[in-house]
Structure formats: structure tokens, C-alpha cells
Amino acid sequence: MIVVFLGPPGAGKGTQAAFIVEKYGIPQLSTGDMLRGAVAAGTPVGKKVKAIIDSGELVSDEIVAAIVEERIEAEDCAPGFLLDGFPRTVAQAEMLDAMLEKKERQVDIVVELRVDQEALVDRLRNRIREAEERGDPVREDDNEETFKKRLGVYGEQTAPLIPYYEKQSKLKGVDGMGGIEAVSAEIAARLDEIKR
DSSP states (O other), rough: EEEEEEEEEEEEHHOOOOOOHHHOOEEEEEEEHHHHHHHHOOOHHHHHHHHHHHHHHOOOHHHHHHHHHHHHGGGGGTTEEEEESOOOSHHHHHHHHHHHHTTTTTOEEEEEEEEEEHHHHHHHHHHHHHHHHHHHOOTTTOOHHHHHHHHIIOOOOOHHHHHHHHHOOOOEEEEETSHHHHHHHHHHHHHHHOOO
16 A cells, blocks of 8 residues: 655644554655665665755755655565655656556555644644743744745645646545544545555
């Protein structure tokens, strides 16, 4: 089972990814982790990535796709995997489809965590306020301006994946505004539908 996870920053993808990994026994492939892993392992692609990152540039779609392709060859990915952070754009989705087609595989389901973006901003404000009230340092990425920018980037670059996967009849929307367990149960119901 190959799962793609979509949802804006703060939607709870990380929490739900951990649930999927545990329940279905498939690895979560986070592009950030894979890039760091390739650099640490010193693979040919990893050496390229290190040079790009060291120069302050962004890693190209082709290199990210090469890292994903290298990773999905691993034995633990044979039963499937969960992609988190890739694809981020329609161009990357097309690369992924072509890559999987060569391996006679395909994305089985795309889970979109649907959330109210204003509510996400409110959640962030509450988290900042609670941290300040406790006297805890506020996380660097808990910054309303940065968060709104990240939401904007998601809307411009990643949201076009929604109609892309709708056309393939792979998109399954899940209400991400409920409690963690309720969201997990809805995701499990969607994944169990395709396992039948």
C-alpha cells in the first residue's frame, strides 16, 4: 500500500503518520529525513545534496526524486510506504507516477487532511500563549508570520495536487479538525477500504 499524505502545515500529518506506520507496518518516508540520511551515508546522490545544501541552494525536484527512488528500493518498502513531504508539486507527482510505473507500482491512496486554516492560526496563537504562560521558550517555527507564509506556499504549490489526484480517483478527504483518535479512525477506515 503506497500512501501520499497531503495537508497544510499544522494539520497534524506527523501525528497521523506515526499512527499509520504503527498500525500498517509500513515506513514513513519523509523527504527531509531521506535527504539527511543520504548525506550521512555518503551515497552518490547524498554527496550531490551535501554540495547543494552547503552552497545554500534548494535541492532540485530531480534530486529529491532520485533520493525517493533510491529509498523505495529498500526491503522495508516492499509492502508499501507512506510519503510525507513528497510530492509537493504536480511536477513531482508526475515524476513519482513515472518512477513507480517503471517498478509496476502506483500510489494507492492520497489522504488529504482537511482543516480550517484560520483555526490552525488560532491553534498556533494558543500554543505560543501557553508556552509563554508556562515560561517555556517559544519554538522557533512557532511564529505566526512564518506560519502564514508556509500556509501560502502550501496553497500555491501543493494544493494543486488535490485536483491532480482527484482526476485519478485516489484522493480521500479526512476531517482533520477532530480529536487525534477520531482523525486516526477516519484515516484507518479509508486505508482499510483499499486493502480489501
